Amino acid sequence: MTSTDVVDAEFGMEFDEGNMCVFDTSTGEDLAPAAQALVHRLFKLERVVDGSLGGMRVVKLPEGVTAIPREKPVPKASESTKWEVFAKEKGIQKKKRDRMVWDEESQSFKPRYGYKSRKSLKDVPVLEHTSDLADGENPFTKKKRAVKDLVEKNEKKRQANEKKSRRKGAAPLPSLVEVEKGPSGKGRIPQKQLAKSAKIAQRSTASVGRFDKRVGSEADNPQPVAQRRKFDPVSNDGGIKVERKRALKIAERIFLPKPEPVQEPKEGPLGKKAKKQRKKH
Amino acid sequence: MRPLTEDETRAVFEKLSKFIGTNVKLMIERKDKEIYCFRLQKDRVYYTSEELMKKATNISRDSLACLGTCVGRFTHHKKFHILITCLPLLSELCEFKVWLKPSQEMSFLYGNHILKAGLGRITENTPQNTGVVVYNMAGTPLGFGVTARTTQEARKAGPTDIIVLHQGDVGEYLRFEEQNPACAV
Incomplete structure (x- = not known):
């Protein structure tokens, strides 16, 4: 196929390389030239060497032009964690490490971490008393605490990452958003709004705040009791007279002539006309 | 109650x-x-x-x-x-009335609107979109409806034009017996 052939074939066609689509608006009978022209275009795209695919040459498709209907919006890419950002910056690539490691001391394979691992203190009878230990400090408890601290630290980081990537759509309490600038120029939360959100928070428990202990000067915030609908008595001696009077009143109100809407003059004394006249003078 | x-x-x-x-x-x-x-x-x-x-x-x-x-x-x-x-109650107190020709009585009692062809008489100066009670020529109330035309317009209307929109008729006593409060017992 020569290049002129392609140009001829492309007449009356619309291409969407992103979606690998071609629309032949001219005849639509023979589809082979359309497909051929699309392939031709795809092979013209710039080729890149992709390291993650073992150095294969790939083509990055451009953004699709045709709008394809979709029930739900495209999910947003989750925000990368602090470590992922750091690793990318340093060029650190994830490597699969074996779970089992060779242990020289016991001459056997042991798990890298966790139960029965090399680091486990279970089978260690004696630990060296290092210089950083205080007098009377147990080296075993110190090591245990160090592990515990590390777990805690990691958990905190995990929570921080999660908080960062949490959806921003969830609305916080109203007052906590409406921060005003105080006289000193610093942001502050008005007292009334703070009280309002405190009230909301009070009720935001499983028992709607019923069984929660009050803190300090916290005021009670009882659930408002719904008012019962009240109807007139079905029949009592004075009732029917009152009822008739009320019914007559309602009937009269229905038949009152409706007041006609008062039409205000469109141009007041100082309207456009008056202004124009003033300009002339 | x-x-x-x-x-x-x-x-x-x-x-x-x-x-x-x-x-x-x-x-x-x-x-x-x-x-x-x-x-x-x-x-x-x-x-x-x-x-x-x-x-x-x-x-x-x-x-x-x-x-x-x-x-x-x-x-x-x-x-x-x-x-x-x-x-x-309505027939006793109503302001505007419509009388039906005998030919269209049954049609109305089956729930159809009243056409010009079936209109026997109509109260003078009946406005549009007003409730009317429907009688037969003998003066028995048959039902009620809403006027689609004024009296003046009804005079000029063609024979198949709707004059009164059906809202209720005594045929409902038979047709919707189970919904009728009078038959609730």
């Missing part, structure tokens, strides 16, 4: 006044000086004498099927719909 609230009373009166106009007042202050009232029972509105209403208080709400004349009912959306059972 309970009296109507203010909103309910207004809804009932507004609907009735489409047919009987200011004569709504005559339903409360009757010419025969008897005391009548409106009562709500299971979403239906009844127009009943005070005496009957007081007697009905002895019957529990669940077992009270109906009392007095059923004027209409409140829908789930709290709209008031007028029912055929109040036809005697």
Whole structure:
């Protein structure tokens, strides 16, 4: 196929390389030239060497032009964690490490971490008393605490990452958003709004705040009791007279002539006309 | 059974006044000086004498099927719909009337609108979109509806033009027997 052939074939066609689509608006009978022209275009795209695919040459498709209907919006890419950002910056690539490691001391394979691992203190009878230990400090408890601290630290980081990537759509309490600038120029939360959100928070428990202990000067915030609908008595001696009077009143109100809407003059004394006249003078 | 609230009373009166106009007042202050009232029972509105209403208080709400004349009912959306059972009341107090030719009587009683061809007589100066009571030529009330044309327009209308839109007819006593408050027992 020569290049002129392609140009001829492309007449009356619309291409969407992103979606690998071609629309032949001219005849639509023979589809082979359309497909051929699309392939031709795809092979013209710039080729890149992709390291993650073992150095294969790939083509990055451009953004699709045709709008394809979709029930739900495209999910947003989750925000990368602090470590992922750091690793990318340093060029650190994830490597699969074996779970089992060779242990020289016991001459056997042991798990890298966790139960029965090399680091486990279970089978260690004696630990060296290092210089950083205080007098009377147990080296075993110190090591245990160090592990515990590390777990805690990691958990905190995990929570921080999660908080960062949490959806921003969830609305916080109203007052906590409406921060005003105080006289000193610093942001502050008005007292009334703070009280309002405190009230909301009070009720935001499983028992709607019923069984929660009050803190300090916290005021009670009882659930408002719904008012019962009240109807007139079905029949009592004075009732029917009152009822008739009320019914007559309602009937009269229905038949009152409706007041006609008062039409205000469109141009007041100082309207456009008056202004124009003033300009002339 | 309970009296109507203010909103309910207004809804009932507004609907009735489409047919009987200011004569709504005559339903409360009757010419025969008897005391009548409106009562709500299971979403239906009844127009009943005070005496009957007081007697009905002895019957529990669940077992009270109906009392007095059923004027209409409140829908789930709290709209008031007028029912055929109040036809005697309407025919007594109505402002505008329509008389049917014998040829179209049966058609109307099967729920069809009234065409110009079936129109025998109509009250002078009947406006559009007003409630009218439908009679046969002998003067028996057959039902009610809403005018689609004024009297003047009706004169010029073609024979197949709709003059009155059907809203209720006595044929409903047979056609919708299970929904009829009078047949609730």
